[in-house]
Amino acid sequence: MKPLIISAVALAVLTACGPQQSQDTSAAEQTKVDKQPADLKGSAFNPNFRDYLKTISSDEFEGREPASAGEEKVVSFIENHFREWGLKPIDKENDSYRQPFPLVKIMPYKVSDMTFSGDNAPEAMKYRTEMMAWTMQVTDEVDLSDSDMVFVGYGIVAPEYDWNDYEGLDVEGKTVVMFVNDPGYATQDPELFNGNAMTYYGRWTYKYEEAARQGAAGALIIHETGPAGYGWGVVAGGSPVRFDLKRENNNMDRAKIEGWITKDSAEKLFAKQGMTLEDARQKALSDDFEAMPLNAQASVSVKNKFEFLDTNNVVGYIEGTKYPEEHVIYMAHHDHLGTDPVREDDPIYNGAQDNASGTAGLLAIAEKFAQQPAPERSIVFAAVGAEESGLLGSAWYADHPLFPLAKAVGGINMDVMNVYGPMKDLVVIGYGNSEMDEYVQPFLEEQGRYLTPNPTPEAGFFYRSDHFNLAKKGVPMLYAEGGNDHITKGKEWTEEQRAKYVAEAYHKPADEYNPDWDLRGTQQDLSAFYQLGRSLANSRDWPQWAEGNEFEAIRKETEEQRK
Structure with a gap:
C-alpha cells in the first residue's frame, strides 16, 4: 500500500474549503496531466476532479465499506461539499444531506468445505479455491446436510421467452446447480432471449432469487469467466462479509446456501454422470430439456456473526425555478469493499476507479451546477451507498x-x-435502450466524438450498477463508461488497458490512485454529462425508453403524471 496520500489535517482543510485545489497536488503533476490543448473541448471541465478522486481513494478512507469509519469519512466529505456549494438537503427538517437506510452485516467466520455423498458423489470442494458458499439468512448458523442435487440448466423461468427450467419440478429442500448467463449468450442466436446481450435472467442475482422462489435449499452457479464477465478471483477474492437491506423476515425466504463452483469443479461433478460440461450445456439448451438429478447429496455449513447497522446515501439538489418536482438525477456509488484484515501486505481495497472516480465526477458536476443559475427543473445529486453489496x-x-x-x-x-x-x-452500456443516447449525442459531436455500444453486452453490465434500480421504476437512464478508441493509441491499446485493470485491479487492493492517470477523457465525459443534464433541465422534453424495451411499459403507467 502506498503511504497515506493526505493527512488528517489536510483532509479537514480540503473538506472545509471544497472547490480549492489540495495543496499536496504538485504543480508538475497538474501541468503534466491536467493542462489541456485547446482542441480537446471539455477536457478542462473541472480541475478539482483530480483532487476529489485522490482524496476519496486514499488510505485514510479505508476502502469505504458500508457503515464503517471509512464510509463516515466519505459521507462527511460529500456532505460538506454539498453544504459549501449551497445545495438543498434531502432532509430539510434536520438540515441533513444524509438518507439513512438499514443494513444487516453478515460476517461468516467459519465456512466448511463442500462434501458430497451418494452414488455419483465427487470429491470434496475446497472453500474459496474450488467453491464459494455463504448464506443471506440472518441466523447464527446454517447447515445444508445431504441435500439432493439437481441440474436445472440455466435456472430461468421466463414466460415471455417461453422458457421454464423448473417446469414440473419440485426442488423443495434440494440444491440446484445451473449455468451463469442465459441461452441467448450460449447460442449467440439473436432470436433467443436477447442474443449475445445478457438479459436480467442471466444475472446471478436473478438465479438466486428464482431458486428461492422455487423452494431450493441450496443454489450453486457454475463459474465461467466469459459468460460471467469476470474471473474467479472476483468471486472468491476480497472480504467474505456481505450486506443486505434489513428485512422483517431476516431473509428466511432465501435459500440456505448460495454460492459458486469453479468450472473445473463442475467438470468433475458432471464426469460422475458420464458427461462433460459441454454435454450438460447442450442438454440445457435443448428444446426438450428436463432438470436432471445428479445422484449426489451436498453438505456445507456456514457460521455467522451479524449486526444491524445504518448506512447512508448522500442526496442534495438544486431546486428548479419553474418545475421543481420535475428533475434530472445524477448518481454514483461512494462505497467500496473496505479492508481485509487477513491480508498483511495490502489490506485496503481503495476502489480508486471503482468508484471513487464516479463519486468525484458527481462532485465535479454538482460544483459546476452550483456556480451557474438554477435551471427550470431540479437537479438531484445522489451519492448512494452499499452498491458493492448488491445495489x-x-x-x-x-x-x-x-x-x-x-x-x-x-x-x-x-x-x-x-x-x-x-x-x-x-x-454506452445498454446502447439503444432509451432516447438518452440521442440526447447526449450532440454534446459529444461538439467534442468531435461519437457514441458506440458496449462491446461486451454478454457481461450484463447494464444490470450491475445503480441506474438499474431506477430503470426498474421506469426512469430512462444513461450509463456510459469512458471510451474504447484512444485518440492517438487506438482501440487495441485501450482494450489492453481495460483488460489489465480487470485482471489485476478490479475488486483488488491494486485499484489505487495513480498520479500518472490522464484524466482528460473523463473531463470530456463529465462536460457532456453536465451539458446533457442542463439541457434537459431547461427543456420540456421527456426522454422515452425504446419501443419494446422491458422498462417501457413501467414508464407508460405513470404517463398521466407528466402531463
Missing part, C-alpha cells in the same frame, strides 16, 4: 425518492470512469 443504496433511494420518480426526466449514472486519456468515442 442496496440505490434500491432504497428508488423506494424512497426525493421527488416522485414519475417526475424524473432521466438520469446519468457514473461508475468506473475513464483514466486512460481522451477517447474518440463514448461507450
Whole structure:
C-alpha cells in the first residue's frame, strides 16, 4: 500500500474549503496531466476532479465499506461539499444531506468445505479455491446436510421467452446447480432471449432469487469467466462479509446456501454422470430439456456473526425555478469493499476507479451546477451507498425518492470512469435502450466524438450498477463508461488497458490512485454529462425508453403524471 496520500489535517482543510485545489497536488503533476490543448473541448471541465478522486481513494478512507469509519469519512466529505456549494438537503427538517437506510452485516467466520455423498458423489470442494458458499439468512448458523442435487440448466423461468427450467419440478429442500448467463449468450442466436446481450435472467442475482422462489435449499452457479464477465478471483477474492437491506423476515425466504463452483469443479461433478460440461450445456439448451438429478447429496455449513447497522446515501439538489418536482438525477456509488484484515501486505481495497472516480465526477458536476443559475427543473445529486453489496443504496433511494420518480426526466449514472486519456468515442452500456443516447449525442459531436455500444453486452453490465434500480421504476437512464478508441493509441491499446485493470485491479487492493492517470477523457465525459443534464433541465422534453424495451411499459403507467 502506498503511504497515506493526505493527512488528517489536510483532509479537514480540503473538506472545509471544497472547490480549492489540495495543496499536496504538485504543480508538475497538474501541468503534466491536467493542462489541456485547446482542441480537446471539455477536457478542462473541472480541475478539482483530480483532487476529489485522490482524496476519496486514499488510505485514510479505508476502502469505504458500508457503515464503517471509512464510509463516515466519505459521507462527511460529500456532505460538506454539498453544504459549501449551497445545495438543498434531502432532509430539510434536520438540515441533513444524509438518507439513512438499514443494513444487516453478515460476517461468516467459519465456512466448511463442500462434501458430497451418494452414488455419483465427487470429491470434496475446497472453500474459496474450488467453491464459494455463504448464506443471506440472518441466523447464527446454517447447515445444508445431504441435500439432493439437481441440474436445472440455466435456472430461468421466463414466460415471455417461453422458457421454464423448473417446469414440473419440485426442488423443495434440494440444491440446484445451473449455468451463469442465459441461452441467448450460449447460442449467440439473436432470436433467443436477447442474443449475445445478457438479459436480467442471466444475472446471478436473478438465479438466486428464482431458486428461492422455487423452494431450493441450496443454489450453486457454475463459474465461467466469459459468460460471467469476470474471473474467479472476483468471486472468491476480497472480504467474505456481505450486506443486505434489513428485512422483517431476516431473509428466511432465501435459500440456505448460495454460492459458486469453479468450472473445473463442475467438470468433475458432471464426469460422475458420464458427461462433460459441454454435454450438460447442450442438454440445457435443448428444446426438450428436463432438470436432471445428479445422484449426489451436498453438505456445507456456514457460521455467522451479524449486526444491524445504518448506512447512508448522500442526496442534495438544486431546486428548479419553474418545475421543481420535475428533475434530472445524477448518481454514483461512494462505497467500496473496505479492508481485509487477513491480508498483511495490502489490506485496503481503495476502489480508486471503482468508484471513487464516479463519486468525484458527481462532485465535479454538482460544483459546476452550483456556480451557474438554477435551471427550470431540479437537479438531484445522489451519492448512494452499499452498491458493492448488491445495489442496496440505490434500491432504497428508488423506494424512497426525493421527488416522485414519475417526475424524473432521466438520469446519468457514473461508475468506473475513464483514466486512460481522451477517447474518440463514448461507450454506452445498454446502447439503444432509451432516447438518452440521442440526447447526449450532440454534446459529444461538439467534442468531435461519437457514441458506440458496449462491446461486451454478454457481461450484463447494464444490470450491475445503480441506474438499474431506477430503470426498474421506469426512469430512462444513461450509463456510459469512458471510451474504447484512444485518440492517438487506438482501440487495441485501450482494450489492453481495460483488460489489465480487470485482471489485476478490479475488486483488488491494486485499484489505487495513480498520479500518472490522464484524466482528460473523463473531463470530456463529465462536460457532456453536465451539458446533457442542463439541457434537459431547461427543456420540456421527456426522454422515452425504446419501443419494446422491458422498462417501457413501467414508464407508460405513470404517463398521466407528466402531463
